[in-house]
Amino acid sequence: MIHHRVESRSAAWFYLRLGKPTASEFHRIVTPTGKNSTQAEDYAHRLLAELMLGKPLDEGMQTEWMARGNDLEDSAIAAYEFQSGIETSLGGFCTDDTGSYGCSPDRLVGDVGVLELKCPAPNTHVGYLDDPDSLTLAKKPQVQGLLLVTGREWCDLVSFHPELPTVIRRVKRDERYIDTLRVGLAAFCSQLLVMRANLEQRYGAFKPIVIPSEKAPSAPDPGPMGLSEDDLDWWLSQHTKEPA
Secondary structure (H helix, E strand, O other), X not given: OEEEOOOOOOHHHHHHHOOXXXXXXXXXXXXXXXXXXXXXXXXXXXXXXXXXXXXXXXXXXXXXXXXXXXXXXXXXXXXXXXXXXXXXXXXXXEEXXXXXXXXXXXXXXXXXXXXXXXXXXXXXXXXXXXXXXHHHHHOHHHHHHHHHXXXXXXXXXXEOOOOOOOEEEEEEXXXXXXXXXXXXXXXXXXXXXXXXXXXXXXXXXXXXXXXOOOOOOOOOOOOOOOOOHHHHHHHHHHHOOOOO
């Protein structure tokens, strides 16, 4: 696994995902029951469009429910950590070792778990309260995809609503389904390469992809009295990132 420590929906996050199948869309390649999805060709065209343009198609675009999920994410994380008694860490963006496909865990849990958060409409959430297994089945390609890419042992799948009880389902690796998903992804990625080669042969090379980097923060102003070691230590603690 390759782990990129970037903030979700940052410019770098969008460009790291560009043209790659990602876990939230794995259901368009393999269905929850393990069959080939009829949506695969349309999904391939979408990824190829990103590669031809050299930019994400959905950067900055959000549906009403996506925006709501982003607004509630911090509350959902807090609710999970309170109920589970477990602290979480930045999920970022992860890919398989070849960088062919990836996933964006909402959070990492310890050394063996991942967290996937959903903030659905109230009626959908009540449906999950009534039948928690329906949540697990509906999100199977994504959750097992997270476990495939990260190599982790389990995923805590959470449905959150601020005024209703929280649903938490711990989903373990389903090795048979993961094998099916791995085969399906390999075939999809191979076909994607063939389609790209055909397009480049007919219309020319695709635009290069340039991943934007975060602007380096400027050092603190030393002022007339100079910069103390305490000031420098504090600044470094705020701006030095862990190596990727």
